[in-house]
Structures are given as structure tokens and as C-alpha cells.
Amino acid sequence: MTALTPLRTIPQGNLFRQGDVFVLFGELFGRGYANGLINEARKAGMTIIGVTVGRRDENNALRALTDEELAVAEANLGGRIINVPLMAGFDLDAPAGELTPTDMIADMSLKSWQTDKLDWAHIEKCREVGVSRFKNSVAQVMAELDRRIPDGSNVFFAHTMAGGIPKVKVFLAIANRIYKGRGERFMSTRALLDSDLGKLILKNFDEVTANTFQYLIEGSAAIRARVEQTGGQVRYTAYGYHGTEILLDGEYQWQTYTSYTQGQAKMRLERIAEAAWEQGVKATVYNCPEIRTNSSDIFVGVELSLFPLLFALRKECDGPWVEAQWQACRELLQEGTSLEALLQRIDDYNANDVMKSFRNYAAWPMDNSEALANLMIGTSEEITQMHKDRKALVTDHLSALVLEGTGPLMFRETSQPSAPVLWLSHDIIAKQLCLLHA
Numbered sequence: 001m002t003a004l005t006p007l008r009t010i011p012q013g014n015l016f017r018q019g020d021v022f023v024l025f026g027e028l029f030g031r032g033y034a035n036g037l038i039n040e041a042r043k044a045g046m047t048i049i050g051v052t053v054g055r056r057d058e059n060n061a062l063r064a065l066t067d068e069e070l071a072v073a074e075a076n077l078g079g080r081i082i083n084v085p086l087m088a089g090f091d092l093d094a095p096a097g098e099l100t101p102t103d104m105i106a107d108m109s110l111k112s113w114q115t116d117k118l119d120w121a122h123i124e125k126c127r128e129v130g131v132s133r134f135k136n137s138v139a140q141v142m143a144e145l146d147r148r149i150p151d152g153s154n155v156f157f158a159h160t161m162a163g164g165i166p167k168v169k170v171f172l173a174i175a176n177r178i179y180k181g182r183g184e185r186f187m188s189t190r191a192l193l194d195s196d197l198g199k200l201i202l203k204n205f206d207e208v209t210a211n212t213f214q215y216l217i218e219g220s221a222a223i224r225a226r227v228e229q230t231g232g233q234v235r236y237t238a239y240g241y242h243g244t245e246i247l248l249d250g251e252y253q254w255q256t257y258t259s260y261t262q263g264q265a266k267m268r269l270e271r272i273a274e275a276a277w278e279q280g281v282k283a284t285v286y287n288c289p290e291i292r293t294n295s296s297d298i299f300v301g302v303e304l305s306l307f308p309l310l311f312a313l314r315k316e317c318d319g320p321w322v323e324a325q326w327q328a329c330r331e332l333l334q335e336g337t338s339l340e341a342l343l344q345r346i347d348d349y350n351a352n353d354v355m356k357s358f359r360n361y362a363a364w365p366m367d368n369s370e371a372l373a374n375l376m377i378g379t380s381e382e383i384t385q386m387h388k389d390r391k392a393l394v395t396d397h398l399s400a401l402v403l404e405g406t407g408p409l410m411f412r413e414t415s416q417p418s419a420p421v422l423w424l425s426h427d428i429i430a431k432q433l434c435l436l437h438a
């Protein structure tokens, strides 16, 4: 188990400058964490280079972006994109002419999936095909990058990849129950993890969320060697999740979203950074707070830990800017609903014994329970209803603040990173936001 090692002081390092190269290893979406780093790279005048995961054609074959898609993606990134599909995972890979894992689970039904068995020898062959496809694509990307990275420049590789849920109808229905179901629709994560389907999904999570970081570090070894020989330095970052310290009862305390089925993959990601670090490679996983993005919206209740950020801001730097954040949140609530009443609801939720029983770092990631699902999903729904508009939530505002705070923290700490695994919790994020605004 990794020791809990939160970043406690605002980093002062500043390695990166005009002409250095920032490589985003994953695609950029509107609300995604990577925007925090991209903003810093842009401010520093770095050359920004991105990649794509590619797209699937009507036969599910992986293809590069069309000229039009490429132009849109490059405008969004503010940099060139190397157009080689880097879709990770093996859910749609197989030896030529054979069934893919997605084909193998396509016939599972809501009635049968818990007892349906998979041919693991065949799955392993598919995994090997997927890994070798991905590594070959990384090699092509690196060959192209090598041409674009000048001798002696500093290079920042930012890994953002996470995912791996196969696209089959039955899993949509299961996911709706595991991540959103309560009462009669509740389903335990244990049921999923004990099934062959669940085991397959965890293997795919490992590939997408963790192993891609390893393939990035290995695949860029030649670039690293050349840059370092010519006076530059190379850094790697990845986004982890392993719970977050938030302000509860006046103290920063560790808590987590449950059920985080990607937890094992995120711990594997931490071990990859630790192993690279031991080899002298500066790779750091930053375990970041729960925010709402395209990827996290499926996890109903994940956003509840964001509200105490308002208290953290008051604790770290009360003043007009913090008051303006409170006010911006107030304005999103229905007439007659106070922010104080909402925050009281969150306090009660966090003080509940059911929630407390999940604040167990050593046991992470724990399975969910029906009591947890009822409480968390119920609270999430109640809080959403306190808003004027379900599409403009306090947690949108707070997510944007967290994202903004992580940018400079990660960018500066990575100049001279102190460890392979660091937590960015609400304390340091509030301190960083105060420094930026207050």
C-alpha cells in the first residue's frame, strides 16, 4: 500500500520556458483535468503537442482523425496533434478473424452475466494483440515527436488516459445499477468484481488507466536519453485518484468516493511511477480530488466531496475573492434555498456513520453497500434539486476552481518533483487558489 503523501507546500520550481515541449498523452475535453496543465504550458510559452485516441469506423476498425476532425482537435488544443490512433485497451482487439472481448460478451444478458464464463486463454491472446497494437502506435508517435523536440529542450509528458469500459448494452444496464442504483435498483460492486465480466473490465482498466503510463515511459526512452545528453530534462506526470483530504469538522480528513472500481488500476499507476522513479526517471502520479468531468459524470455522488472546498477557501484566505465564490454558488440555488442549508445537508451526510465507515484508507477501494448507495445517491439527488437549473450546479463552479488550482501546483512541482506519488488535497488547492486570487 502506498503511504498517504499529500503535497503540503506550494512548489516554487520553474523549469519550463519558451521553446520547451509539452506533450499531452490523451485527448483534451472541455472540463478535463488536463486543461489546468495546458494553461500553464501555454503561459510558459511551451510548444504544445497532442495525440489522439483515433475514432472507430462503422466496422469498429480504429482509424486516424479526418482532416476536419484534426483541425477541430488542434484548434481546441492550441497545438499540433500527431495523428496516430492511441486507443488503449483490448476490448475490440483479437487475432485476425477471431472474436474480440466485446464480441465475447455481446450476448450476455441482465439475467445471465453473473454466471456467464469467459475463455481466459482467448482473452489473453486479445490482450496481447491490443498491447502490441498500442506499443507500435506509441513507437510511431515517438518517431514523429523525436523530430519535433529540439536538442537540449525540456520535455513535459502529461498522461491523462483513464477508462476501459467496453461498449456493450448489458454493461450500460449494469453500470446504471452499480453507479446510480439505489433501493430495488441497487447492485453491489462485489457482484460485478466476482463475475468474469467484471474481471475482464478490471483487466481493461489496468491497460487503459495504468499500463499506458508504462508504455509512454518506455516508448520515450530514446528521446529522454537524447534530450538529457544535450542538457535538457524530461518529466512525466499522470493523474491518479486515491481519495482526497477535505475539510470535515474543522480538520482536513481523508475520504473517498465509493465504489471506485478503477481503484486497483490507479494503484498500479502509482507503482509504475514508483518503479520508474527508482530507475532515475522523474515520473509523478498526482492523486487529484473528485471533480465533475465527461469521465466522472457517470459516478453519481462523486461530486459531494467538492462542497467543503468552500470552507477550505474560508480557512486559507477569507476575503472578498472567497466571498465572491460563495456568492457565485448562492446564485445557482433556487429562490428560498440558502447555501448554508445546502452545506448543512453535506455536513450531516459526512457525519453519518455509513459514510464514516468508508473512510478507511487501508481498505481502499472498498465495495459499495446498499446503505451507502441510498445515502449518497439520495443526497446527490436532493442537492441537485436545490438548484435553479440541473445543468448549472455549484459543483460545476467548484470543479473549475479545483482544476485551476491543480494546474500551477502540478506544473511547478514537476519542475523538481519531491516524490513519485503525491496527493493534491483541498488544503493545498485552496492555498494555491488564494495565492492566485486573494
Ligand SMILES: NC(=O)c1ccc[n+]([C@@H]2O[C@H](COP(=O)([O-])OP(=O)(O)OC[C@H]3O[C@@H](n4cnc5c(N)ncnc54)[C@H](O)[C@@H]3O)[C@@H](O)[C@H]2O)c1
Pocket (backbone or CB within 6 Å): 025, 026, 027, 028, 029, 030, 031, 032, 033, 034, 053, 086, 087, 088, 089, 159, 160, 161, 162, 163, 164, 208, 239, 240, 241, 287, 288, 289, 290, 291, 292, 293, 294, 295, 296, 302
Ligand atoms: N474527474 C475526477 O474526479 C478525477 C479525479 C482524479 C483523477 N482523475 C483522472 O484525471 C484524468 C483525466 O480525466 P478527467 O476526469 O479530466 O476526464 P476527461 O474525460 O477529460 O479525460 C479522460 C482522458 O482519458 C482518455 N481516454 C479515455 N478512454 C481511453 C482509451 N480507451 N484509450 C486511451 N485514452 C483514453 C481521453 O482521451 C482523455 O484524455 C484521468 O486519469 C482520471 O482518472 C479524474
